[in-house]
Amino acid sequence: MRYIALFKARILVLLAGLVDILPKLDIRKYKVKLGEREFFINSINNPDAIDKVMLFTPGLWTPEVSANVENWERYAPLIPIPNRVNIFVTNxxxxxxxxxxxxxxxxxxxxxxxxxxxxxxxxxxFQKIFPKTAILLGQRVKVEPVFPKNSPFSSYRQIMGGLVPAVVDKQHIYRVRTIAQLKEQLRIYGNATSPIARCGRESNNFDPRIREPAGVLIQTHNQIGWVLFDGRHELSIGASVVDVANILKILETKNVFGERIEQAVFVDGGSAMKVYTVESDGSNTRLNILNRVAAGSRNKPGIDPEGLNLYSTLQLDLQKQGE
Incomplete structure (x- = not known):
């Protein structure tokens, strides 16, 4: 879903096209419309708040979840409150x-x-407001975050969430001494050790020892860019989260980026970043893909035959300097 995500970091694109990386965004209230009913949700992943309407996401962390961190292959979490009506919403x-x-x-x-x-x-x-339960299946559910009136979010044209940070406010958060410290940092900053997260992931991007294809979007004071740890041919083995942390620091120390890294986030694996050239005659637009990618598969069957998966793609406009 667009705003409800397991991981905490976000990439925000302003209306003017500028990009911000937000290492953590906590949304504390949602407005939900289901059928003809509209209501506000203040209880998010909080089993102690027995409200009429609550929201549970894969970001739920309870003592039971914590106890099953290493049991992720068999752990099947349940909504921690019994005797309720629960509606699974996805897109x-x-x-x-x-x-x-x-x-x-x-x-x-x-x-x-x-x-x-x-x-x-x-x-x-639920029985009072939805006496005919069956008609709800397949219905559109409109979920909107509620931000304070003085928040800057009306200035953004796109927010992509569900990302794990690598650098937060110039701090390389995974450059620690022990594996235990690394895992704790991954839990605090990205919820990446959650058994729910691990069972839903197709790769081992955040394993301290396993090397996988990885991509990191970085932000300095004046620039935004992407570092690829390819891992997709015989001369590239990818990188573990430890490798990424150390290499980013080395690149920064050698002034490869010209400035210090202020924020950085993992952008899935090597296939997550699609680079296109855009050709347009004013009425027709053509995209030419420039790198190896895995096809998108989250659209309704037949609706996206080229596998572009553009609805969940962060769209950054790259131009030559001076343009």
């Missing part, structure tokens, strides 16, 4: 934007999937 792309929908309704005990989110209702309240 399906239409080739341009993600469309949130009500996919499944559980009466009573419910699982917590590793993607999407679960709207959890007090049973009596």
């Amino acid at each position: 399906e792309g239409n080739g341009k934007i993600p469309i949130e929908k009500a996919i499944k309704i559980w009466d009573g005990q419910a699982p917590l999937p590793s993607f999407g989110a679960v709207l959890s209702f007090d049973k009596a309240y």
Whole structure:
């Protein structure tokens, strides 16, 4: 979903095209529209707050979740409050934007999937406002974060979330002495050790020992750029999270970027960054892909035959200096 994410970091693109990396964004209130009903949610991943409507995401962290960090292959988390009506919400792309929908309704005990989110209702309240439950399946669910009136988010045209930071406010947060310290930093800054996160990930990007394709978007005071640890041919083995931390620091020390790194975030693996040249005659636009990528598969079948997956792609406009 666009704003509900397991990992905490965000990339924000201003209306003018400038880019900001936000290492952590906490959203404390949502406005949700389901059917003809609209309501506000103040309880997010908080099993102690027994509200009429609550929201649970893969970012949930409880003592039970903590105890199963190393049991991620078998651990099947449940919504930690019984006897409620739970609606699983996730999205399906239409080739341009993600469309949130009500996919499944559980009466009573419910699982917590590793993607999407679960709207959890007090049973009596749910039966009162939705007497005909079946009509909700497949319906559009509109989920919007509620920000303070003085927040700058109206200045952004795009926010891409669900990312794990690598550098926070000029601090290289994973340059630590022990594996235990590294894992704790990954938990604090990215929730990356969560068993829910690990079972939903297709690669081992945040394993301290395993080398995988990796990409890191970096921001200095004046520039934005991407560092690729390819891992996709015989002369490249990728990089572990430890490698990435050390190499970024070496590159910064050698002044490769011309400035200190202020913020940096992991952008999945080597296939996550698609680079295109854009050709336009004023009415028709053509994209020519310049690097190896995995095809996108999150759109409705048949809606995105070229596998561009543009609805979940961060769109950065790169121009020659001076243009």
